[in-house]
Amino acid sequence: MTLHSAVHPVAKAVNWNRLQDDKDLEIWNRLTSNFWLPEKVPLSNDVQSWASLTPEEQQLTIRVFTGLTLLDTIQNTVGAPALMADAVTPHEEAVLTNIAFMEAVHARSYSSVFSTLCRTAEVDDAFRWSEENEFLQAKSRLILEEYNATSNPLKKKIASVFLESFLFYSGFYLPMHWSSRAKLTNTADLIRLIIRDEAVHGYYIGYKFQRGLELLSETERTEIKDFAFALLFDLYDLETRYTEDLYDPLGLTEDVKHFLHYNANKALQNLGFEGLFPEAICQVNPAIMASLSPNADENHDFFSGSGSSYVIGKAVATEDEDWDF
Amino acid sequence: MTEPFVLITPTYADGEGRGAVHKQVIVFLNDVANRNLLRGVIASGNRNFGAFFAHAGTIIAAKCDCPCLYKFELAGTETDIARVRQGLDLFWKQQS
Numbered sequence: 001m002t003l004h005s006a007v008h009p010v011a012k013a014v015n016w017n018r019l020q021d022d023k024d025l026e027i028w029n030r031l032t033s034n035f036w037l038p039e040k041v042p043l044s045n046d047v048q049s050w051a052s053l054t055p056e057e058q059q060l061t062i063r064v065f066t067g068l069t070l071l072d073t074i075q076n077t078v079g080a081p082a083l084m085a086d087a088v089t090p091h092e093e094a095v096l097t098n099i100a101f102m103e104a105v106h107a108r109s110y111s112s113v114f115s116t117l118c119r120t121a122e123v124d125d126a127f128r129w130s131e132e133n134e135f136l137q138a139k140s141r142l143i144l145e146e147y148n149a150t151s152n153p154l155k156k157k158i159a160s161v162f163l164e165s166f167l168f169y170s171g172f173y174l175p176m177h178w179s180s181r182a183k184l185t186n187t188a189d190l191i192r193l194i195i196r197d198e199a200v201h202g203y204y205i206g207y208k209f210q211r212g213l214e215l216l217s218e219t220e221r222t223e224i225k226d227f228a229f230a231l232l233f234d235l236y237d238l239e240t241r242y243t244e245d246l247y248d249p250l251g252l253t254e255d256v257k258h259f260l261h262y263n264a265n266k267a268l269q270n271l272g273f274e275g276l277f278p279e280a281i282c283q284v285n286p287a288i289m290a291s292l293s294p295n296a297d298e299n300h301d302f303f304s305g306s307g308s309s310y311v312i313g314k315a316v317a318t319e320d321e322d323w324d325f
Numbered sequence: 326m327t328e329p330f331v332l333i334t335p336t337y338a339d340g341e342g343r344g345a346v347h348k349q350v351i352v353f354l355n356d357v358a359n360r361n362l363l364r365g366v367i368a369s370g371n372r373n374f375g376a377f378f379a380h381a382g383t384i385i386a387a388k389c390d391c392p393c394l395y396k397f398e399l400a401g402t403e404t405d406i407a408r409v410r411q412g413l414d415l416f417w418k419q420q421s
Contacts, residue, residue: 026337029339029344030337030339030344033339033340033341033343034339034340192375193340195373196340196373196374196375198373199371199373199374203371265402266371266398266399269399269400270399275402279402279403279404282402289372292372292373292375293372293375293376293378294375294376295375295376300378300379300395300396300397301395301396301408301412302392302393302394302395303394303395303408303409303411303412303413303415303416
């Protein structure tokens with residue numbers, strides 16, 4: 001037996017002081033500073049609010065969260081590990097392990113909501129429903145097919161960005177809707193932490209996608225872009241039917257669809273592509289937007305006001321050390 | 326920089342709004358000659374970050390004592406582009 005063997009590749013230790021792509025460290029720092037666990041959120045404060053929902057509203061909420069759990073599970077156990085095989089830097093692999101773990105935290109969070117608010121039998125019913133719902137199963141299948149090991153690395157990233165930046169939003173809509181009516185507000189706080197994480201995941205994987213796309217010929221780039229839009233159409237078709245199935249009884253379907261269009265365009269932008277849906281059908285209900293950004297200054301167009309409405313000021317002490325004026 | 330300008334910048338904040346302004350932008354603004362010509366800032370970001378959406382605009386406006394003129398998501402929409410064009414036209418007329 002020899003210690004050195006010509007047939008085995010050299011095992012390499014990751015050196016964070018030698019970066020090939022600064023983006024890896026930037027995102028590593030972003031994700032680790034955003035780390036959280038569901039125990040941080042006082043979900044039990046929603047017990048009374050939960051009791052104020054009708055049985056139909058409760059069932060819808062449990063089903064929506066079970067659907068989200070399924071997507072998080074896929075991303076945790078299949079999606080992020082599949083992307084790891086295609087990583088072009090060792091640091092990218094490390095970032096993807098963080099993404100994989102946070103997806104496990106997200107999936108685990110929904111069970112915290114369930115154990116705090118719901119009866120076991122209702123939750124078991126919803127998990128059975130998730131295995132039987134044809135639209136939920138079909139969209140999962142479409143994504144899993146692309147995660148298959150033989151798939152093209154860029155196509156895997158497209159599937160991943162669509163999952164993180166588009167498919168979650170038919171589900172995220174509901175807790176934002178309840179929150180806009182002052183219901184399940186602690187649960188909404190937890191969902192906002194997930195929404196924040198997914199934004200970073202979608203951005204980073206979209207960034208890596210664009211770096212990979214740059215290396216291809218014009219013809220290959222066109223082929224990849226056509227694939228992305230075709231997959232989005234297929235997923236959108238399933239999402240609209242999933243949305244109707246869930247939200248028609250509450251009369252919310254059209255409102256949810258605007259939210260889907262808005263997020264589909266953002267998913268495409270994460271991949272560096274132009275939006276698909278015209279702005280007129282991307283106008284999200286202002287109550288939902290306000291729920292997404294509680295305490296935010298809602299006016300982001302200061303041109304139209306007088307000079308006094310411009311944002312100047314507000315304390316910014318946190319950044320002082322970076323600014324050596 | 327040799328003429329007055331409006332800075333358009335992305336945002337890199339974490340969940341608490343820290344690190345919003347990219348290092349390259351900080352280096353650029355640390356140069357007093359550049360900073361003296363800065364008349365306003367426009368920032369992009371992602372509403373998924375809630376109150377810290379496009380936070381770089383708020384930070385730079387406060388640090389450099391200039392207005393934050395507009396915030397938009399990711400690469401912006403056609404409406405964003407039209408509003409920024411119109412807004413900047415008017416802004417420069419008011420400045421001159």
